[in-house]
Amino acid sequence: MIRRRKILKKGIFSKSLLFVLVAIVLLSGLSSIAVEAMSSKPVETKNEVKKIEEVKAPKYVFYFIGDGLGPAQRQLAEYYFKYQSKDQNAKLLMDQFPVAGINTTYSADSLVTDSAAAGTALATGYKTNNGVIAQLPDGTNLKTLAEVAKEKGMATGLVSTTRLTHATPASFATHIDNRNKENEIAAQYVESGVEFLAAGGYRYFVPKGGELKSKRKDDRDLVKEFKNKGYNTFISEADTTQFRSFAPQGKEKVVALFTYSHLPYEIDRDVNKLPSLAEMTEKGVDVLSKYDNGFFMMIEGGRIDHAAHANDPAGMLHDTLAFDRAISKAYKFYQAHPKETLIVVVGDHETGGVGLGFAKNYFLNVDKLAAVKVSTADVLNYGEGKYNGNRDEFFSYIDKNLGLSNLTVQEKAEIVKAMDMVDKGHKASAREYGGYDPVAIATTHVLSERANLQWTTYAHSATSIPLSAVGVGADNFGGYKDNTEIAKTMAKVMEVELAR
Template identity: 40%
Template sequence: MKKNLTLFLVLVFTTGLFATGQSDSVVKGQDLSLQKAKYMFLFIGDGMAMPQITATEAYLSANRASAPGVEKLAFTQFPAQGLTTTYDAGSFITDSASAGTAIATGSKTLSGVINMDETRTKELKTIAEYAKESGRKVGIISSVNLDHATPACFYAKEESRNNYFNINMQLAHSNFDYFAGGMVRVDKTPEGQKSAHDLMQDNGWLMASNRDELNALVPSDKQVYAYYNSSFTRNSLDYAIDMEPEDISLAEYTAKGIELLSANEEGFFMMVEGGKIDWACHANDAAASIHNTIAFDNAVKEAIKFYQAHPEETVIIVTGDHETGGLTLGFAGTKYDSAFAEIDKQLMSYEAFDHYILTPYKESHKEGGELADILPEIEKNFGLSDLTDYELEMLVSAFYRSMGSEVNESSKTQDYLLYGGYEPLTMTITHLLNQRAGLAWTSYSHTGVPVQTFALGAGEELFNGYYDNTDIFKKMYQLLFPEITVALAQ
């Protein structure tokens, strides 16, 4: 049976590689003595590149050391480290759908496309699907909605990442074993049709929507959908900076996934996405990004615990899909100085400030208000006191924009450059705090800088060097199926 399965996968993989013109890059230079990874973890920090990682390490150091420096995260201490390019088939700056497709399938595609080629006519097979066919169990975990672009790139095929209903139907009909994290977008279900939740329940999935239900799960042959709908960030986990004790963390979902999937004799493949790093960086919220990078690292630590018990059979890969926000460690106003401890003064995310403070204020002051009413909350939650004339001027201008002052046509471009479509007051608050820390942003979108890739465990050495994001798929395939790699090379 195993011999037939191996032959089948050789034929399928060889056909797919020649069809996409990738066979040479996979076959040449193989190390035919590679260890087999029975257990594979792929961690993707969405929007996480060198600036996000370094800002987090500098923040940790600033809170625990008197001299400038960094305090290493767990995954930045991995022995294998590389740089990865991220451009897609149509743009130097990728989006999460095309970047996720490249990592999951080894093929470039256009922004917005999930696991289809750039003509949108050919479906592409994912590393998770190959792993499932080999008898491994598969888990997909994310801190954002599970039908968002990155998690969807491991189970769905869709012309547009915005086709949420189609994507979550594919999740509900998949044969993967463990989905956990944010909810699928059931609000996108057309009237009169069953939602993905309905279908999973009809098909006997185990559903866990709180910590008690999650803790009660034990290894079985049943598929699991473990989701947490937080207090106000619908369909995703709260930002780590906003989490309450009852909230379920990315690390907890990862630990439960390991418990459920590791009982399988054939091993497992698990993809874990730290999706809210990206969301925080789109909003230029350095503190939210930093705390979510720490939360992401805590999830990696759960995999490290498993690796320590199975070092010869486990590989952990950590990467990003792209950089978000154009974060820089340095600001014109602070010149050569940095003050990363300033970040610690922020007690809530931009989103929580909007939800709990600014929105209620706007609703109760529809005839107008004064910045002085909110300044105590700004000082309490962001530490912005002793304001300079420049800072106060920026806050006053943003306050009146948030309260609905009109913007003429000629100033709309300036408005976007200042606020990026977010609440003007909230955006100005985080910008000013970031600048005090010595951090700055260039974009509310993605950028084209390379990301870092790290690896620990079986075949870790493959991930050293400078390579493209499509090569991550090829390296993962080599480690999951070294016997097929040998057959191809021979």
């Protein structure tokens, strides 16, 4: 204060500037929620935000995880959203939340994590090796946020666009040394007690030799076991209408598995046959809000990652937009319960090494993705658009469904090179085409480069991941943190304890 008075007496600050400084101080004091970025702990101000122990634990917790959702994925989706809405001020809902952070993602045995180790970190607050689900590398089981929430008396829910037995949802309710043991993971779900389960992947829950195609190696009918425990079951797309009309009358339990494997990419989804991630989230809220002691729900946008693995820009951005629409369902609930709700949005890792711009080009043309009607990740690799030896037919298909008309000499040469490889019976090189169909990859790269996007990998990267949050205790999530700190902070905010 002595130094400040001397400076003021010397006339360095004008009266007008002093008034501005006073106004800034008053405004910062009135701000109830501050955006905190690039800091390992909440920024301290004169009117410091409440400490964790001083904030009442949220009754309702939404934990959104975008699989493969790195900074470029969020940014590209927002740029496309601006273009689509014809509003340069438009923003994704997740990018409007008042608290922001950035998180490292490395696993116990690699700087580049897989989804099992990343899911474990986000669910338990501990590092583990790639491929391991909710266990330490030595096999010790770890408590998950869903499990400790249940111990507290909260209802729990897990929602994903992947198979329910996939790494991220499995990390919240099961414990196993290898993520590929999906039959065992499915069996553990029956005993988990999670009240609301909605995803794809019924193949691990229905018996071998039954009416629906199964990948079980036994005759165990896990759907029947769920029913015996009082669950309402919705299995296969044939039950979508029933799921949509289901209205819980009290404390109900639900397991909904709509597809044999993963749910389709949003760009490929038949809206009349399968629910969106937003619909599943909204139904989860309907079911879990009937419970007296609140709920914890993890919602995964799981196929952002899959599209990025296959270097599919349109598939990736549309699944990111679908993820944001799911967040809007939680936000609507938050608006009705602002003093009792916490929403945290994270990614588990980045996928594809996406670059928004490449070479010496200074542009990003998201409009080049507007004509895309199908995913290149699924439809060109495995579906109706897969190259079958008929070159004219393929070029006609990508003209009609990807907007790839008037190919340049260089663009056509890249696709023809891949066609030659396929026609000669050469299998895709893991190094050159990531194990995917060469023609599909060559085509998706032409599409990407028209938009001036580039990819560095068919796998994950070590890129740090953005976080955003709103609601009760949200201030504690801001700053530069490791992914394990997110789970530990959430446990403290929820007033539960994560332990080995």
